[in-house]
Amino acid sequence: MHQHSHNETTHRAAAAMLPGWILLAALAAPALAQTLPVTPAQRSTAQQVAQAGVPLSELAPNAPDEYTVKRGDTLWAISGLYLTKPWRWPELWGMNLEQVRNPHLIYPGQQLVLEKRDGRATLRVRQAANGEQPPMQTVRVSPRVRAEALADSAIPTLRSNAIEAFLTEPVIVDEAVLTNAPRIVAAPEARVLITRGDRAYARGPLAAPLKVQTGASDYRVFRDARPLKDPVTSAVLGYEAQYLGKAVLVRGEGTQAVKTAGGGQEQLPVPATIDILSAKEEMRVGDRLLPEPPRLFTNYVPHAPARGLQGTIVSVYGNAVAIAGQNQVVVINKGTADGIESGHVLAIMTAGERRLDRSQPGERTAIKLPDERNGLLLVFRPFERLSYGLILEINNTVQVGDSVVSPQ
Template identity: 55%
Template sequence: MHQPNNYTQAVTCALGLAAALATSAPAWAQARYPVTAAQRATAEQTAAKGIPEAELAANAPDTYVVKRGDTLWGISGMYLKRPWRWPELWGMNMQAIANPHLIYPGQTLYLERNNGMARLSTSRNGSTDVLRLSPRTRAESLSDLALPTLKPHLIEPFLVEPIIVDADTLEHAPRVVATTEERVLMASGDKAYVRGDPAKPLLRAPGEPRRFQIYRNATALKDPVTGEILGYEAQYLGKADLLRGEGLEESADDKGGVQADYVPATVQITSVKEEIRAGDRLLPAPARAFTSYTPHAPQVPIDARVVSIYGSSPVAYAGQNQVVAINRGIHDGMVPGQVLQILTKGERIVDKTDPERATIKLPSERNGLAMVFRTFDRVSYALLLQINTGVRVGDRLTNPTN
């Protein structure tokens, strides 16, 4: 793999972190990692050169017409031995990693080779590539047509499901108290009654949330190295829409007077991953974000550990296309699209060939790749892209290498 000199490494490292923080980190973090104009210019010039031809995949095509069903990761693997070097091949500057070039079905990609370096573009010899869209009966934004990073069914459910909260968030969230037909377990299409916190009732007023996600059991996520609690992961159950807010309802009492009774809010359960019951909690559904981020290697050193395997049923090992939580987040420079190398945790064994029966630790072995797709302050979620053996809590994730 091409090794830049120390100055270029330092520039790229600083610029990459600043670009990563620019879109997802708080203001204090942006101020902490300033980038000078000279540093930015140097890094952008380096990126624009592309990559050495030796980094290309053996059968990288000179031209390729993007098709529906393609993904950025798939095309990256078509052109590169190391797909995480996609931004360099595409000639992206570091700022563009957080806001990548959009690639659409119907575009032609051209592989340019010059003086041992290779770049990819949508134009040949400086000509303008015209994107031809087929006629449609409804309007669509270009962002809706752009290639996703991965096959949508692999990642879309996890873009809104996992949530990290503090210790008190679920305790004070609106809770399911009953159903319309006194069912113990609720399914999609059922109506349920929900009671909010007295200080913040659940109202169907302008500006108030109308769509919610339903959760249970905020489980502490502990750093496998330090034992520190990084946050609480809530178990996702399903979705619900608010039909009627909670409030008071007046009715006649036995003495001919009028009494005001509390009436809970009414929601309709619109989808269910697991059965819902009284006591489960509602949190406002997050807005759906555009997710065609670019797969790329982190520009800062990363040394992370697997904290948990996502899912309600505990398992010892995660397989390919499963999701894991790791002990690094926004505060550590993590951004969606970063590709990490997975290392198995080496076992401690007794050396039976040693008369003293000494205990030794086997080395960590490379086990595949994972991509970060959702970040919180101190925790991130990553999809296991390709692995050789099962991944478990405590396994290490680092910057990808050869």
């Protein structure tokens, strides 16, 4: 955060002092991005590639010598502007290890300069004569203190609206987790469907009844999980729960003495009270509650896996959808247990057709054409054995069963 207390101030001037070797943006929480530290792995990579750059053969044919970052730009778009392999961006971006304080952000208005030397290319932010960045946009404000998040204007890796919902909505869980989760048991006036603004009642498992706790009263509502199976082995890799909306716990569970028909009393359970804050779809009795997780402050930078990986697309996100196009989300059968991490770029391969070789008279030999690269996807939310990926580029449609490999 920074504060203004003068009649005229340079808008986001501090941002101009943040050159870096990676263009990272916090899609989930841009206001906190500038507080993220440089990881040892990032610094190690920076030390290896700083001043080295990439071979000139890796540059895009029309890579500009200079480029001014604009509002609406994304890392992936700029990477594609300069490189034939956009995931090699960190190698192109030269890093001054002595000056860099935060390599996670760059901003509209910064000028990128392509330098070519000894058969290699690097990209840097243009420095003014005094060593500072060129001035950013000037904004006139009244004489009072203002607070503004520097990272709000940093360019993101991707269009945030393409994946932001997936950072909180879909969830991959074990079957037992959802089975044992608290459930909606009733709504007022015997209402069948529940939506935003409605009140409902829920119960947790006997061992963990719902109780109001400080900072832990928000829940997400899900419906029965759908098994995600490996197309090759048919093994269930996880369950994808259908996100319905959000609820807040108003009162916890309890018990109450109730008179019986015989004039006595019995203790009956009293369900917890929840209010529905938002509803993507209408809810009903039997839907499950899971605690609202901490907001994901994950940064993304496109990069290839350190070692070769090969996986398969097991699902296209959406009801009864089997084919995907550009900017759609798919699930692959590889996760953190296989070394997958946020930002990994994978090539999508279309299986070659099986045909008969009829070129030789009198012969009919069965052949299989080679697999062909069909596009690229970027992993943005990995789980243990499954991961969500966004299709960045595509030549033809993608379907369940297509393979994904390291983009070498």
